[in-house]
Amino acid sequence: MNDLGFEYKVTRTNRRKTASISVKDEIVSIIVPENIPDERVQAILSKKSRWIKDKLNYYQGTRSSSKAKDYVNGEGFSYLGRNYRLKILSGESRGVKFKDGRLIVQIPKDFSQSRRVKKIRESLEEWYQERALLKLKEKAKRLSRNVGVTPEMIGIKSYKGRWAGCSKNHEVFFNWNIIMAPNRIVDYVVIHELVHLVHHDHSREYWKKLKAVFPDYLECKEWLKANGKRLHV
Numbered sequence: 091m092n093d094l095g096f097e098y099k100v101t102r103t104n105r106r107k108t109a110s111i112s113v114k115d116e117i118v119s120i121i122v123p124e125n126i127p128d129e130r131v132q133a134i135l136s137k138k139s140r141w142i143k144d145k146l147n148y149y150q151g152t153r154s155s156s157k158a159k160d161y162v163n164g165e166g167f168s169y170l171g172r173n174y175r176l177k178i179l180s181g182e183s184r185g186v187k188f189k190d191g192r193l194i195v196q197i198p199k200d201f202s203q204s205r206r207v208k209k210i211r212e213s214l215e216e217w218y219q220e221r222a223l224l225k226l227k228e229k230a231k232r233l234s235r236n237v238g239v240t241p242e243m244i245g246i247k248s249y250k251g252r253w254a255g256c257s258k259n260h261e262v263f264f265n266w267n268i269i270m271a272p273n274r275i276v277d278y279v280v281i282h283e284l285v286h287l288v289h290h291d292h293s294r295e296y297w298k299k300l301k302a303v304f305p306d307y308l309e310c311k312e313w314l315k316a317n318g319k320r321l322h323v
Contacts, residue, residue, distance in 0.1 A: 094135055096146060102126070109134050113145035144272065147173050159323065161210040167193055167323065169221065171272025178210065186217035193217070214323045222246050222266035229280045230262060236303050239287040253314070254283035258290070270321040271314070278310035 098118040110121045111134070122131055135142065159165060166173045174193050181196030188194070195213050197206050223246050230244045242260040249255065249265040256262045268279050281304045289296035300307050 094132070094139055096139075096142060098135060100131055111135070111138055111142065113142055116146055118142055118146070144171060147171075159211070161207050167214065168270040168321070169218070170225070170269065170276065176210075176214075178206075184213075186213050188217075211323060218269060218323060219246060219266045222264070222269035225269055225276070226264050226266075226280065229277060230284065233277065233280050234284055237281060237284040237288065237299075239284055241284070241287065253279045253318075256283055256286050260287055262287070267321045267323075271317070275310050275313055278304060278307055279314070282307070 096118055098120055101119065101121045102124045103121060104124040106121055106123050108123070109126070109131075112119050118135075120131060120135060122134075161176065161178075163176060163178050165176045167176060168174070174188075174191055177192040177194045179194060179196045180199050182198060183196040186193050186195055193214065195210050197209055201209065226246065227244045230241055234241060240260070241256075241262045243262065245261070245263045246266040247255070247263045249263075252265065253268050254262065254264045262283050264279065264283070268276055271279075282300065285296060285300045285303065288299055304310075
């Protein structure tokens, strides 16, 4: 392991004038011009290390998250692309407490295993929904200025098979599970739906408007297609 704290693969080519970094399935790759020195490669990666580590952290936390959760101590749950561990304590406190990078749930000692699992899952869902509503309202309010629209209402729903929906009355609803995705992906989903307040279908004009407001939407769209099934409690 080098001083950066992660391994990476360098590809040199005479067909590039600038560097390009990608993180996919816990593999960090950087493509650079052929004659760039190693020290410069390290400097570029160091500058982007926070972004890279966030990506690696997300992949590590979601490697096994497509399968059913066990709701046990140390299990990882993603929030805005970062992985947080579950800590289960004995007690009567309601809800989830977020402390020291842990999601803390208290469960009475006399609960059966099935009741424990049900209580933990319900507590986590409630915590995520509360966070999702706050964060998505904040993002929608901020990003709506970029789109040039004013939503009448922002809410959350437990959609199946979709990430958001809107009405002709400018009411926008988001699948609360999206709050587990990285920030950039959440921004994409929010803007994707806000643009529907201008164009209600997926016409050429819709995609043209989306690209103007969010140029890298295709990358986010593909990420969501590949990873969306991992976003669940």
